[in-house]
Amino acid sequence: MKRSDVPKALIIGGSLGGLFAATALRAIGWQVDVFERSPAVMDSRGGGIVLQTDVLQHFRYAGIKHTNALGVRSHDRLYLDRAGTVVHKEPMPQTQTSWNTLYNSLVSAFPAEHYHRGMKLVDLAQNEQRVTAIFEDGSSAEGDLLVGADGAGSTVRSLVLPGAGYTYSGYVVWRGLVDEDELPDFAKSQLYEDFVFQQDPESLMLEYMVPGLNGSINPGERRFNWLWYLKAAQGPELDAVLTDHDGHRRSHSIPPGGLAVEQDAYIREKGEQQANPAFRELIRQTKDIFVQAILDLKVPRMVFDRVLLTGDAAFVPRPHTAGSTAKAAQNARSLAQAIDDIGDIDTALQVWQQQQLAEGQRMGEWGVSMGNRIMGIT
Numbered sequence: 211m212k213r214s215d216v217p218k219a220l221i222i223g224g225s226l227g228g229l230f231a232a233t234a235l236r237a238i239g240w241q242v243d244v245f246e247r248s249p250a251v252m253d254s255r256g257g258g259i260v261l262q263t264d265v266l267q268h269f270r271y272a273g274i275k276h277t278n279a280l281g282v283r284s285h286d287r288l289y290l291d292r293a294g295t296v297v298h299k300e301p302m303p304q305t306q307t308s309w310n311t312l313y314n315s316l317v318s319a320f321p322a323e324h325y326h327r328g329m330k331l332v333d334l335a336q337n338e339q340r341v342t343a344i345f346e347d348g349s350s351a352e353g354d355l356l357v358g359a360d361g362a363g364s365t366v367r368s369l370v371l372p373g374a375g376y377t378y379s380g381y382v383v384w385r386g387l388v389d390e391d392e393l394p395d396f397a398k399s400q401l402y403e404d405f406v407f408q409q410d411p412e413s414l415m416l417e418y419m420v421p422g423l424n425g426s427i428n429p430g431e432r433r434f435n436w437l438w439y440l441k442a443a444q445g446p447e448l449d450a451v452l453t454d455h456d457g458h459r460r461s462h463s464i465p466p467g468g469l470a471v472e473q474d475a476y477i478r479e480k481g482e483q484q485a486n487p488a489f490r491e492l493i494r495q496t497k498d499i500f501v502q503a504i505l506d507l508k509v510p511r512m513v514f515d516r517v518l519l520t521g522d523a524a525f526v527p528r529p530h531t532a533g534s535t536a537k538a539a540q541n542a543r544s545l546a547q548a549i550d551d552i553g554d555i556d557t558a559l560q561v562w563q564q565q566q567l568a569e570g571q572r573m574g575e576w577g578v579s580m581g582n583r584i585m586g587i588t
């Protein structure tokens with residue numbers, strides 16, 4: 211049977227990186243299917259993300275409309291000491307969004323019948339410019355290109371680049387979200403629409419406002435998003451942090467609602483001792499604190515014939531760069547542009563790889579030096 215002339219992409223991973231790739235390739239006329247291992251609708255994962263130009267450019271490129279503004283504007287950067295005194299203040303307007311806001315905008319712009327949930331890739335095969343993805347349920351799919359957008363623990367990467375895994379940086383980030391109306395007035399007025407920090411030796415806390423769970427950026431309906439970077443030594447200390455309330459040692463994060471009782475008590479107690487009064491209130495008012503290990507990952511190659519790696523599957527820069535989501539968006543848009551401009555897929559992939567490798571390495575190195583300096587790691 212003669213197959214269609216419309217090229218087909220298989221996207222593995224249906225989070226932001228996968229949806230950026232899917233919507234960019236559809237914008238140049240490709241047929242695209244997304245395969246996401248999670249069987250449930252992913253609607254409450256993650257917290258705040260600094261909204262960068264690359265993400266907005268992607269929305270324009272892919273013709274994605276959004277009804278609301280995508281983020282909450284912050285005005286100043288404030289540095290507080292432990293007593294809550296402002297030790298430094300500078301104007302630095304920027305916009306913060308959330309994982310949910312971006313995910314919901316992207317997924318609603320992609321045809322639901324081509325977004326396949328509960329599909330975990332376990333293997334792949336390549337043959338004469340065709341790729342076959344093999345899933346845990348025994349089914350398979352075939353396409354002209356397979357995009358590994360399956361995150362830091364990528365199965366695609368383990369198949370094409372065995373042994374290229376992430377390393378642990380030496381510190382973790384504790385995180386939480388608090389509805390705007392749940393914070394006492396004194397804390398709200400100090401944190402309101404600003405990007406606020408408390409830097410101590412080997413510790414950095416920060417806060418900014420993000421849209422509400424429903425995407426609203428209306429005053430009263432938004433959320434305060436906080437993060438606290440702290441060291442946790444590899445071994446028993448990190449094992450304790452990453453062991454959830456059911457006793458399972460997770461690979462690199464505990465989602466909201468999963469924290470062990472002892473770890474929840476540990477971080478709340480530490481907040482009482484070390485956080486300034488406004489940040490202390492943020493921690494007190496957070497229902498479900500969650501935690502992520504800070505990882506480093508860089509790959510020497512992103513293209514393996516007709517299989518490629520994008521987003522966190524290829525490079526995980528430190529979050530201080532505030533650039534991982536922008537990088538995933540840039541990976542996707544430049545891939546579609548290269549294929550559209552060059553025509554020949556294999557040549558386009560080589561050109562794309564050269565640009566994206568250099569940018570991934572640059573961002574990775576910058577993030578490591580910034581993170582190590584912030585956390586006092588030599």
Ligand SMILES: Cc1cc2nc3c(=O)[nH]c(=O)nc-3n(C[C@H](O)[C@H](O)[C@H](O)COP(=O)(O)OP(=O)(O)OC[C@H]3O[C@@H](n4cnc5c(N)ncnc54)[C@H](O)[C@@H]3O)c2cc1C
Pocket residue numbers: 222223224225226227228245246247248256258259260329330331332359360361362363364365366383437502520521522523529532533534535536537538
């Ligand atoms: C503390 C912290 C703060 C951050 N702050 C920012 C920020 O301010 N700005 C920013 O830009 N970024 C930030 N990030 C990073 C950002 O969230 C990610 O870089 C971005 O979402 C791109 O991720 P991704 O889609 O490549 O991978 P992921 O979001 O990890 O998605 C991978 C997807 O693949 C699926 N999957 C995995 N394996 C399989 C398989 N075998 N088969 C099928 N599906 C599979 C997973 O279920 C998941 O949905 C932060 C990260 C951290 C940890």
